[in-house]
Amino acid sequence: xxxxxxxxxxxxxxxxxxxxxxxxxxxxxxxxxxxxxxxxxxxxxxxxxxxxxxxxxxxxxxxxxxxxxxxxxxxxxxxxxxxxxxxxxxxxxxxxxxxxxxxxxxxxxxxxxxxxxxxxxxxxxxxxxxxxxxxxxxxxxxxxxxxxxxxxxxxxxxxxxxxxxxxxxxxxxxxxxxxxxxxxxxxxxxxxxxxxxxxxxxxxxxxxxxxxxxxxxxxxxxxxxxxxxxxxxxxxxxxxxxxxxxxxxxxxxxxxxxxxxxxxxxxxxxxxxxxxxxxxxxxxxxxxxxxxxxxxxxxxxxxxxxxxxxxxxxxxxxxxxxxxxxxxxxxxxxxxxxxxxxxxxxxxxxxxxxxxxxxxxxxxxxxxxxxxxxxxxxxxxxxxxxxxxxxxxxxxxxxxxxxxxxxxxxxxxxxxxxxxxxxxxxxxxxxxxxxxxxxxxxxxxxxxxxxxxxxxxxxxxxxxxxxxxxxxxxxxxxxxxxxxxxxxxxxxxxxxxxxxxxxxxxxxxxxxx
Numbered sequence: 218x219x220x221x222x223x224x225x226x227x228x229x230x231x232x233x234x235x236x237x238x239x240x241x242x243x244x245x246x247x248x249x250x251x252x253x254x255x256x257x258x259x260x261x262x263x264x265x266x267x268x269x270x271x272x273x274x275x276x277x278x279x280x281x282x283x284x285x286x287x288x289x290x291x292x293x294x295x296x297x298x299x300x301x302x303x304x305x306x307x308x309x310x311x312x313x314x315x316x317x318x319x320x321x322x323x324x325x326x327x328x329x330x331x332x333x334x335x336x337x338x339x340x341x342x343x344x345x346x347x348x349x350x351x352x353x354x355x356x357x358x359x360x361x362x363x364x365x366x367x368x369x370x371x372x373x374x375x376x377x378x379x380x381x382x383x384x385x386x387x388x389x390x391x392x393x394x395x396x397x398x399x400x401x402x403x404x405x406x407x408x409x410x411x412x413x414x415x416x417x418x419x420x421x422x423x424x425x426x427x428x429x430x431x432x433x434x435x436x437x438x439x440x441x442x443x444x445x446x447x448x449x450x451x452x453x454x455x456x457x458x459x460x461x462x463x464x465x466x467x468x469x470x471x472x473x474x475x476x477x478x479x480x481x482x483x484x485x486x487x488x489x490x491x492x493x494x495x496x497x498x499x500x501x502x503x504x505x506x507x508x509x510x511x512x513x514x515x516x517x518x519x520x521x522x523x524x525x526x527x528x529x530x531x532x533x534x535x536x537x538x539x540x541x542x543x544x545x546x547x548x549x550x551x552x553x554x555x556x557x558x559x560x561x562x563x564x565x566x567x568x569x570x571x572x573x574x575x576x577x578x579x580x581x582x583x584x585x586x587x588x589x590x591x592x593x594x595x596x597x598x599x600x601x602x603x604x605x606x607x608x609x610x611x612x613x614x615x616x617x618x619x620x621x622x623x624x625x626x627x628x629x630x631x632x633x634x635x636x637x638x639x640x641x642x643x644x645x646x647x648x649x650x651x652x653x654x655x656x657x658x659x660x661x662x663x664x665x666x667x668x669x670x671x672x673x674x675x676x677x678x679x680x681x682x683x684x685x686x687x688x689x690x691x692x693x694x695x696x697x698x699x700x701x702x703x704x705x706x707x708x709x710x711x712x713x714x715x716x717x718x719x720x721x722x723x724x725x726x727x728x729x730x
Contacts, residue, residue, distance in 0.1 A: 219245050219364035219365070221244045221245075221364060221366045221368060221545065223246045224369050224375075225246070226250075228259075228318055229535060231323050234326045235331060236656065247338075249337070255493075257398065259318070261310050263614065264305035264310065266532045267311060268637070271651075272650050284312035287299070287301060289615075304688055310615070312432075312445055312447050338355070339377055340353065340380075342367060344512055348364060348512070350362075365549060369514070369515045378505060383513075386506060387503030388502050391499075392463060393457075395498070396497075398495075435483045439458060439460065440462070441457050458478055458482060465497075476489050502524065504520065504566070508520050508561060516537040516541055517531075518530065518534060521572075523572060527614045529614065532616050536619075536702075539701075541561050544561055575613065616635070629708040629710065636699055639687050640687045642682070649699060660697075660699075661680055662680070694710055696709045707724035709721070
């Protein structure tokens with residue numbers, strides 16, 4: 218019998234598999250596709266995801282293949298979000314195609330011992346008291362496997378979610394945008410459709426210039442446009458036109474339409490050529506009624522879907538996996554009660570709800586057409602010029618300010634938050650992230666008096682360090698317990714070592730049971 222069967226070899230399923238293996242769990246990933254998808258649905262890796270990868274020593278693998286982008290956007294606001302303010306180890310968004318991300322994550326998952334089996338599709342499942350029987354189809358034949366737990370990371374049409382009988386309520390698509398992964402030449406292609414000319418909704422456009430090396434955005438009454446370099450000489454173009462936003466997602470998108478829309482929305486020609494992927498996308502928005510049904514759990518797009526604004530979808534799903542991995546391992550191995558898994562939905566469902574809300578707000582700004590809507594976009598752009606407002610939304614888009622469940626009275630404000638802004642006075646560990654490669658809870662003694670907490674044991678680690686130049690929230694913190702997913706489980710400003718030790722023991726018992 219398998220410990221865990223993960224359905225879906227996208228970024229979420231692969232990261233979950235790797236996290237489970239870090240705790241010694243036997244995990245098999247099954248994927249319906251027989252080969253990796255060369256298309257890249259996600260092209261932005263947020264600072265929060267890079268920080269997660271840094272806790273396992275992997276961030277540089279992605280950074281060396283991507284393009285750091287120091288700012289981001291909220292809808293079509295003209296004021297950019299400044300990621301340098303979020304307190305992240307890597308304070309930028311990374312332009313990187315999802316196909317590259319998946320390849321690197323699969324290499325990592327396989328290297329730590331996960332099995333990835335392609336060409337296997339989930340057909341049905343039946344739950345028992347101690348296991349789940351899953352029927353898989355491969356090469357036209359059916360096979361039944363048993364697993365103690367099953368996790369659906371198999372996308373918005375999740376076969377696991379449907380087989381488990383979990384509803385997926387929400388709204389269908391009411392408007393569409395388009396995307397194109399293309400090359401941009403310094404000179405237009407030959408032919409009457411490639412050179413400068415009049416866009417269908419505006420005056421003659423300017424001649425093409427060299428391809429942009431940074432994100433290029435434009436907004437106006439005709440709609441919104443964005444171009445982002447994603448590596449290997451390819452750019453992701455995305456547009457939402459008020460003239461075409463009611464076309465169906467199934468209506469083919471042609472290269473000629475992309476050229477026309479780019480001229481209309483951007484006001485100039487980009488000499489578009491060699492398309493890799495052309496597609497329309499909609500604003501269908503749904504969230505699973507539950508993230509768990511018995512021994513079946515959901516993560517990533519299987520649990521939520523929304524308009525792809527701000528590059529949050531893949532990143533939200535990877536945080537689902539980071540949250541679930543250590544909890545599922547602890548329950549499966551008897552180190553925590555089954556009730557620990559209830560905290561997975563309690564924490565991740567509000568996080569997805571917040572992203573759903575902000576993507577709906579962004580869509581309203583993208584689609585602004587009336588004088589009132591355009592005025593709203595201008596007012597919001599002005600609001601983002603305030604550093605505090607800008608930092609708040611930069612942190613939210615980067616994945617650092619999820620809504621927090623209620624904490625115990627008297628808990629430190631850091632409790633429940635993502636680890637950020639803590640600098641250590643150590644050359645080999647300027648932040649706590651290099652100390653977390655083991656994937657266990659990390660207890661940091663910041664008081665210089667060696668907090669007399671219990672011996673580390675096999676499922677946690679204690680390190681005495683001195684704090685460096687940190688965010689003011691860390692100013693008086695004497696000890697902190699960090700969960701494997703880089704959330705703060707407990708922080709103390711207690712100066713008395715004995716009282717601090719008692720509080721520490723309570724926090725450890727609550728975390729590790």
